[in-house]
Amino acid sequence: MPSDFEGPMIRVSDLVTHYGDRRILNHVNLDFPTGETMVILGGSGTGKSTLLRHIMRLESPTSGQILIRGHDICPMSEDQFNQIRRKIGMLFQSAALFNSMTIEENVALPLRELTQLEDSTIRIMTRIKLDLVGLNGFENYMPSQLSGGMKKRAGLARALAMDPEILLFDEPSAGLDPITAAGIDSLILKLKLAFRMTIVVVTHELASAFMIADRITVMDRGEVIATGTPEEIRNSQHPRVLQFLNRIPEGDQVDAQEYLRSLTEN
Amino acid sequence: MTAVFAFLGRNTLGFFRYLSGIYDLSAKAAYWTFVAPFKGRYVKWGSAIHQMVVAGVDSIPIVSLISLFIGIVLGLQGAYQLAKFGATYFVTALVGVSMTRELGPLITAIVVAGRSGSAFAAELGTMKVSEEIDALEAMGLDSVRYLVVPKYLAMLVMMPCLTLISDLSGILGGAAFEIAQLGKTFSMCLSATQDALAMHDITTGLIKSLVFGLIITKIGCYEGFSVRGGAEGVGKATTSSVVVSIFLIILADVVFTAIFYFTSS
Ligand SMILES: Nc1ncnc2c1ncn2[C@@H]1O[C@H](COP(=O)(O)OP(=O)(O)OP(=O)(O)O)[C@@H](O)[C@H]1O
Ligand SMILES: [Mg+2]
Numbered sequence: 001m002p003s004d005f006e007g008p009m010i011r012v013s014d015l016v017t018h019y020g021d022r023r024i025l026n027h028v029n030l031d032f033p034t035g036e037t038m039v040i041l042g043g044s045g046t047g048k049s050t051l052l053r054h055i056m057r058l059e060s061p062t063s064g065q066i067l068i069r070g071h072d073i074c075p076m077s078e079d080q081f082n083q084i085r086r087k088i089g090m091l092f093q094s095a096a097l098f099n100s101m102t103i104e105e106n107v108a109l110p111l112r113e114l115t116q117l118e119d120s121t122i123r124i125m126t127r128i129k130l131d132l133v134g135l136n137g138f139e140n141y142m143p144s145q146l147s148g149g150m151k152k153r154a155g156l157a158r159a160l161a162m163d164p165e166i167l168l169f170d171e172p173s174a175g176l177d178p179i180t181a182a183g184i185d186s187l188i189l190k191l192k193l194a195f196r197m198t199i200v201v202v203t204h205e206l207a208s209a210f211m212i213a214d215r216i217t218v219m220d221r222g223e224v225i226a227t228g229t230p231e232e233i234r235n236s237q238h239p240r241v242l243q244f245l246n247r248i249p250e251g252d253q254v255d256a257q258e259y260l261r262s263l264t265e266n
Numbered sequence: 267m268t269a270v271f272a273f274l275g276r277n278t279l280g281f282f283r284y285l286s287g288i289y290d291l292s293a294k295a296a297y298w299t300f301v302a303p304f305k306g307r308y309v310k311w312g313s314a315i316h317q318m319v320v321a322g323v324d325s326i327p328i329v330s331l332i333s334l335f336i337g338i339v340l341g342l343q344g345a346y347q348l349a350k351f352g353a354t355y356f357v358t359a360l361v362g363v364s365m366t367r368e369l370g371p372l373i374t375a376i377v378v379a380g381r382s383g384s385a386f387a388a389e390l391g392t393m394k395v396s397e398e399i400d401a402l403e404a405m406g407l408d409s410v411r412y413l414v415v416p417k418y419l420a421m422l423v424m425m426p427c428l429t430l431i432s433d434l435s436g437i438l439g440g441a442a443f444e445i446a447q448l449g450k451t452f453s454m455c456l457s458a459t460q461d462a463l464a465m466h467d468i469t470t471g472l473i474k475s476l477v478f479g480l481i482i483t484k485i486g487c488y489e490g491f492s493v494r495g496g497a498e499g500v501g502k503a504t505t506s507s508v509v510v511s512i513f514l515i516i517l518a519d520v521v522f523t524a525i526f527y528f529t530s531s
Pocket of ligand 1: 020
């Protein structure tokens with residue numbers, strides 16, 4: 001991959017996806033500019049994780065394209081995509097550490113399997129990543145012995161193992177105390193400044209979104225309803241965006257007749 | 267009426283989807299075992315050996331104990347029938363032939379299906395719901411290569427070994443009964459067994475055990491990969507892996523026994 005690539009690191013164009021017969025993403029168009037942090041906001045079940053899974057090619061779309069550095073990843077062979085995949089790190093919503101391995105082995109796994117590095121080098125690199133996320137001293141712990149926040153950070157260390165150019169975060173601070181969550185936010189800022197990574201963060205935390213984002217995208221029911229700088233989003237007049245930003249609950253005026261009918265129909 | 271057709275259709279469809287899923291998984295496993303090593307992507311022998319210990323070596327006590335009891339039971343039942351003809355001499359042959367041709371492989375397979383097949387389904391199912399399999403794929407590490415192939419190899423090596431152990435324990439169990447109750451000596455039992463057993467009795471049993479090993483791995487891993495939802499999905503997959511593999515083991519047993527019967531006569 002040439003490092004002087006101009007244009008967006010990731011471009012999603014006209015993406016349509018289904019789970020079974022249900023349409024999850026509906027003609028999504030999004031650019032993720034190189035070196036910027038994009039925050040994706042949206043209610044539960046609107047397809048944010050699904051979008052990330054498609055960028056990682058864990059799922060194949062019904063139609064549309066996903067370009068990474070200008071290359072469409074969908075028709076690529078497994079070997080071709082593996083070259084790109086090495087440059088992408090992903091932190092899963094549930095951290096997804098390998099429970100049968102220690103923290104150190106978890107972080108070292110991609111280095112062991114995908115590079116020809118010496119064991120001693122791998123060891124040092126693993127320690128550096130664990131240091132970066134503030135987990136030194138926990139190398140020999142099993143994932144089950146860590147708290148939720150520590151697991152997230154260990155997952156992040158593993159995502160960073162291969163020095164990726166793209167980092168995908170699925171709800172990095174969900175379920176964490178405010179201090180740990182703020183710690184992860186400042187880590188994300190640090191990564192962006194120090195390594196010029198292209199970062200995508202899915203989150204529900206509005207405060208953290210506005211702190212770390214260069215651009216924000218709001219999704220609703222499988223569609224992108226707004227995208228722009230934090231300022232533009234804050235000034236958006238789109239009713240769903242306003243509802244999301246002002247935390248107004250769903251459906252105040254339910255038709256009573258309609259509601260009763262929905263209960264009695266099986 | 268339409269409900270009946272809908273039911274049949276849905277189940278037939280589900281059945282074929284199951285078959286094609288198992289076929290896909292087997293094809294991928296075969297690729298990573300036989301083709302990929304020539305492209306420099308070697309089999310993970312380390313985890314294969316780990317699986318051999320967990321699925322094979324650790325099963326030795328239970329397999330030998332159960333086979334010993336079955337050997338004693340066979341001796342008892344055989345003596346009960348054969349005593350009517352004054353032919354208790356043939357009890358040894360009866361035990362030896364039934365163990366090697368039939369019961370050794372079958373008992374081993376059923377024990378291993380319960381111990382290891384279910385463990386495969388539970389392990390992969392848990393990894394699936396905790397997104398570990400996705401994480402593996404996201405690193406570009408193939409989940410079939412890393413998780414399934416070592417299990418296949420372990421089973422293909424360990425099933426014949428366990429079957430031999432089972433054969434031996436069953437024969438010893440029968441002999442123990444005969445020595446205690448029929449007044450035979452150990453050397454009498456030994457030579458009677460040698461007379462009764464032909465090499466192909468043992469080899470057909472071992473061939474069966476390989477097939478059973480494949481069935482247990484295929485079903486266990488497939489059930490594990492197809493887990494949806496959370497912990498209760500894992501539980502369901504574990505149960506159905508045992509039920510389905512025992513059913514298929516007995517089905518395969520019928521087929522192979524028939525083939526051996528008709529080709530050797
Ligand atoms: N494996 C699957 N099979 C079928 N449907 C699925 C599957 N995964 C997700 N879905 C459906 O797709 C929709 C979008 O799910 P997704 O996980 O992308 O939501 P999300 O925006 O990440 O929500 P959250 O903020 O709660 O994580 C949901 O309605 C869900 O029911
Ligand atoms: Mg999600």
